[in-house]
Amino acid sequence: LLAWQTAAFPLAPDDRVLQFSPLHFDICMMEMFGTWAAGGTVVLVDAETRRDAMRLLPYVREEGITRLFLPYVALQQLAEVAHARGGGWPERLREVFSAGEQLQVTEELRDFFRHTGAVLHNQYGPSEAHVITSYTLRGTPDEWEHLPPVGTPVDNVRIRVLDPHGAPVPPGVAGEVHVAGPCLARGYLHRQDLTDKAFVEDPFAPGERTYRTGD
Template identity: 40%
Template sequence: EPGGEKDPATIAETVEANGVTAIHFVPSMLGAFLEYTEHSGAARKMRSVRRVFASGEALMTEHVRRFNRLLGAEGATLHNLYGPTEATVEVAYYDCPAEQEPESIPIGKPIDNVKLYILDRKDRLQPIGVPGELHIGGDCVARGYVNRKELTEEKFVADPYAAGGRMYRTGDLARWLPDGNIEYMGRIDHQVKIRGYRIELGEIEAA
């Protein structure tokens, strides 16, 4: 029912009643759900689940550790997804390991038809391990913001590495890891994410 997506007990009951096999959480809600599952014994209701996806916020190592202990034992796998709305939502994925637990959870590798660049302030490619702004190119890039020409021109720019292509400046700080995954390192501005929603602190200060 409306609002039930915020109630871990309702989610668990719905999964069990319908044999749900895939669920998509914002990490903060995943954390709340795993907390409930651990203290209520509801893991038995989740036996039909095969894949759990998380996106909208940074996925923490503690989420992965608790997930593997509670739901991984039943055969479910956890996948971290990354992608802003301006790029048709998801553009990168990372399959969280079921055994070893990395110190941080990468946002992963690009999906098909997506190009991910990590560039410096002059749009030069950054080498492995060096932080820069994450840019998104490929078929997924949106046309721009409705009735916001200046912001569109600032964020949606020509792709210097693909003839006729466009890319989106995410404002996210990231770096390539040696294994080909990308590590998210925060923002280059003061924007924050709360429960998957973008919050511009400057707008709050102005008000």
């Protein structure tokens, strides 16, 4: 995953990435190791500032943050504060990655990205596999869809959308997302019953597993 991230979204030694996620949340690995691999700087933030968008916005600006990883709710709150203040935009910010929740493009978000000029990436992935798809919003913020797609699989990830019988569904037909590849977790600690239910044999690759996301 880190090899894919550093190749697809390279950083430079002068980049500064905020470690917004706590250490028990998987995205912190991308914040820290993805930055260090490029020789960049990981900027720490205290819990009070992390939870308060009114404090977080000026902190991101003052620290010269160039890349942010934020769940949608936190990103929306940051955009609302900037919109209400009508200024104080983080001028060095050039990339934002949103994951963990469904991304919704609101008017406040459009305003935020108009002023910062940053690129917005929408990523999707359950904890059992981490990030498995990525999509970069194109065009101007005014052209962005309200509900952007989650994108295409990242390296070393196989995704299929299957019906209840395990058969692939045609384009446009609803089904369950199944994930396979070396991205998968081993299972749930001390819960073999849950592991056996969610991590099943891959019918398209004998001897390998696939994860039933429930999505």
